[in-house]
Amino acid sequence: MAQKRTGCGCLIAVLIAIAIIIFGVLYYLRTRRTEEQLPPPSGGQLNVHVLDIGQGDSILIRTPSNKAVLIDAGNPGNGKKILAALNGYGVNQIDLLVATHAHADHIGAADEVIKGIPVRQVLDSGVENDTKNYADFLAAIDERMDAPDKYLTATPGQRFDLGDGVFLTVLAPTQPLFKKEDLRGGGNEPNANSIIMRLDYGEFSMLLTGDAEAQTEDRLIQAGARLEADVLKVGHHGSRYATSEDFIERGRFTDAIISNGEDNRYGHPSQDVLDRLRAGKVNIYRTDLQGEITITSNGSERYEIKPAREATGDIATGRKPDRDDSSRTGFIQYGDFGPARRPTQANANNRNANNRNANTSSRRTANNNNRGR
Numbered sequence: 001m002a003q004k005r006t007g008c009g010c011l012i013a014v015l016i017a018i019a020i021i022i023f024g025v026l027y028y029l030r031t032r033r034t035e036e037q038l039p040p041p042s043g044g045q046l047n048v049h050v051l052d053i054g055q056g057d058s059i060l061i062r063t064p065s066n067k068a069v070l071i072d073a074g075n076p077g078n079g080k081k082i083l084a085a086l087n088g089y090g091v092n093q094i095d096l097l098v099a100t101h102a103h104a105d106h107i108g109a110a111d112e113v114i115k116g117i118p119v120r121q122v123l124d125s126g127v128e129n130d131t132k133n134y135a136d137f138l139a140a141i142d143e144r145m146d147a148p149d150k151y152l153t154a155t156p157g158q159r160f161d162l163g164d165g166v167f168l169t170v171l172a173p174t175q176p177l178f179k180k181e182d183l184r185g186g187g188n189e190p191n192a193n194s195i196i197m198r199l200d201y202g203e204f205s206m207l208l209t210g211d212a213e214a215q216t217e218d219r220l221i222q223a224g225a226r227l228e229a230d231v232l233k234v235g236h237h238g239s240r241y242a243t244s245e246d247f248i249e250r251g252r253f254t255d256a257i258i259s260n261g262e263d264n265r266y267g268h269p270s271q272d273v274l275d276r277l278r279a280g281k282v283n284i285y286r287t288d289l290q291g292e293i294t295i296t297s298n299g300s301e302r303y304e305i306k307p308a309r310e311a312t313g314d315i316a317t318g319r320k321p322d323r324d325d326s327s328r329t330g331f332i333q334y335g336d337f338g339p340a341r342r343p344t345q346a347n348a349n350n351r352n353a354n355n356r357n358a359n360t361s362s363r364r365t366a367n368n369n370n371r372g373r
Contacts, residue, residue: 041202041299042164048199048206048295050233051085052287052308053078055261055268056105059208059233061199062089064164070113071098071197071208072106076133079112085292086117094119096160096168098197099137100210101190102129111140119145125173125210126153127193154195156225165202165299171225172196172216184215191236192216198229202299207251209235209242217247230303231295232256232282238269238318248280255283255305257295262288267321274318289313 044064051058053074061069068091073082086094097119099107113119114137122141128134141151152158158170178192194210207229213236220227232253235242237260256277260268269286277284283305285293291308 038167038200039165041166043298043300044164046164046166046201046204046297046299047089048231049085049089050257050259050285050287050293050295051082052292053081053259055237055264055266056108057100057210057233057237057259058082058109059259060085060089060091061162061166061168062091063162063166066090067095067162067166068093069096069098069160069162069168070094072100072210073097073110073113074108075105076108076112078109079116082109082113083116091117093117095162096121096123098123098195099125100195100208101125101193102127102131102134102137103190103211104131104133106210107137108133111136114140114144120147121150121152123152123154123170123195125190125193125195127173127177127190129190167200168197169200170195170197171220171227172212174219174223178215182215187213187215187241194235196220198226201297203301204297204299204303205229206231206233206295207253208233211236211239211242213239213242214244214247217242217244221246221250227251230254231305234258234269234273234277236268237264237266238273238286239266240270240272243273243276245276245279248276248282253280253282255285257293257305258284258286258288260286260288264288264319265322267319269318271318274316278316284315286311286315289315 042064046064047062049060049062051060051074056074056078057072058074058078059071061071068086070082070086073079094113094117097110097113099110099122101107102125122145154170154173156170156172156174160168162168172195173193178189180189183189183192191211191213192215194212194216196210196212196216197208199206199208205228207227209232217235227247227250229251230253232251232255234256238258258269274284285305285307287293289311293308294306295303296306297303
């Protein structure tokens, strides 16, 4: 009897291994085919603005033909600031609003944005969250949007043609979705199932990771997803439980941008992540120290990254959380510490003094272009 149970167990293990291999092959073929079909860039200017909205994410993509994509919408109350930024850049419609996951620092002001400007489509991770913020987000879609395809759920291989040779491709979440029992201690389903997308425009590429954690990164690596990109939007604001060494090595990034708040209580960005990025020879930009970060590209081998101001602190120095989490094996959760501290007057004075300055950086060289994008 014991031998029969062992044989059965071996058979199950083989079947699971075969299923994983089949999933990896299908995923690889589905995501790689988009690379083969991308047309050449128009040569017009693509702009990516990582908005300075504090401890959260909101990223505006403007194409050469003035199509607009907004990836996340920050915290509740950020709506006025985001709408002001859109207005300042001449955006009068959002063609695609991406909600990477249902946490308040990413979709908190999504309802304010939807009520404040026409939105053509919304892309959601499909992982719900039982919060007022998420309910308000869904209600705003129902009340203010009329298109029959107004709400989409993200699936790997999904591709959005923005014209001019600009494409957004969904890499995650992948099936089966992560469940609570699959996650390391402290992890959570919305983060693990964040939408991950890659932006391609000719020779330029950017990876946008939401709050994806190391387990999500590992799954993409194992599936052979196309992770190589020029610029990385660092996952989960620089949490030490994301942006693994393997992920950085696979991505071969030149530049990384961290969207986080100056007075956040979560220890973002962590020193561990900053050290890993520096070890990978990745240039680092931070909204907490440099304000809004703007990337421009005409689809050629060079692109430009321009912070709104000179850094008000050391880019390579991380922050410490208000509570030590060294005994935890997962994330410090959003909301653990309540709202961020109010900025000190000294920091406010430093920001005002430095707003008159801008630090322009062009990091791409011809040699970078030989990295097998």
